[in-house]
Amino acid sequence: MRIIVVENYEEMSAKGAELFVEVMTAKKNCVIGLATGSTPIGLYNNLAKACAEGKVDFSEVTSVNLDEYYPLAPDNDQSYRYFMNKNLFDKVNIKKENTFVPDGTAKDPEAACKEYEQRIDALGGIDIQVLGIGRNGHIGFNEPDANGLFAETHLTALTENTIEANSRFFASADEVPKHALTMGIGSVFKARKIVIMANGADKADAIKKMVEGPISTMCPASLLCLHPDVTLICDKSAYSLVK
Numbered sequence: 001m002r003i004i005v006v007e008n009y010e011e012m013s014a015k016g017a018e019l020f021v022e023v024m025t026a027k028k029n030c031v032i033g034l035a036t037g038s039t040p041i042g043l044y045n046n047l048a049k050a051c052a053e054g055k056v057d058f059s060e061v062t063s064v065n066l067d068e069y070y071p072l073a074p075d076n077d078q079s080y081r082y083f084m085n086k087n088l089f090d091k092v093n094i095k096k097e098n099t100f101v102p103d104g105t106a107k108d109p110e111a112a113c114k115e116y117e118q119r120i121d122a123l124g125g126i127d128i129q130v131l132g133i134g135r136n137g138h139i140g141f142n143e144p145d146a147n148g149l150f151a152e153t154h155l156t157a158l159t160e161n162t163i164e165a166n167s168r169f170f171a172s173a174d175e176v177p178k179h180a181l182t183m184g185i186g187s188v189f190k191a192r193k194i195v196i197m198a199n200g201a202d203k204a205d206a207i208k209k210m211v212e213g214p215i216s217t218m219c220p221a222s223l224l225c226l227h228p229d230v231t232l233i234c235d236k237s238a239y240s241l242v243k
């Protein structure tokens, strides 16, 4: 794993954008893997700026997102589809029909997950995937689980920790959906290049466990140590507990 420690959120976002622009410049019709949450917003702002300045072109790009709450409609302002439209897709020249987010309204979530995984395969995998990390070490909605993790896109229950962390976006914790559709660890590993970003002291424990090991399903991000091309970009606070 390549580790880049930066001063702050702005530097982390700029570095992340640099890696995306590199891949997108080398391959016009690349597949980019995206995440939601607070972490990648700065990266998306940088990409939108680069696009406005003609430094990067999304016209042939396809995107796949990591996850979506279930059940939640795409026009709900807390849905991840809504987040992506607002923070990136509406600001760049990507074709909306080339943007994929798991379907939070699927009647048959298992079939929808299977279809989503097949889509990733049909696209030939992901060229570059950005990840955030949960305070408990989750990636996507792959929550710590002593009994093991799923490889493929699946329906999962959110942990209390994650519901509490995400309740800041909802009127109350009761309104946070209790389930999500998420790519599995194997789906994430289909990315040729992975960029994981973290900032702030509340991520320090998760980053320590991810970097120092042991590799364990109790810290899903630690499994990334097994992938051949992972770059961790984090600020000093998030890196502060690593020895």
Ligand code: F6R
Pocket (backbone or CB within 6 Å): 034, 035, 036, 037, 038, 039, 040, 066, 067, 131, 132, 133, 134, 135, 138, 139, 140, 141
């Ligand atoms: C979001 C996702 C989550 C977040 C993680 C960190 O699509 O998959 O794993 O990356 O919960 O969230 P933030 O960035 O809000 O701290």
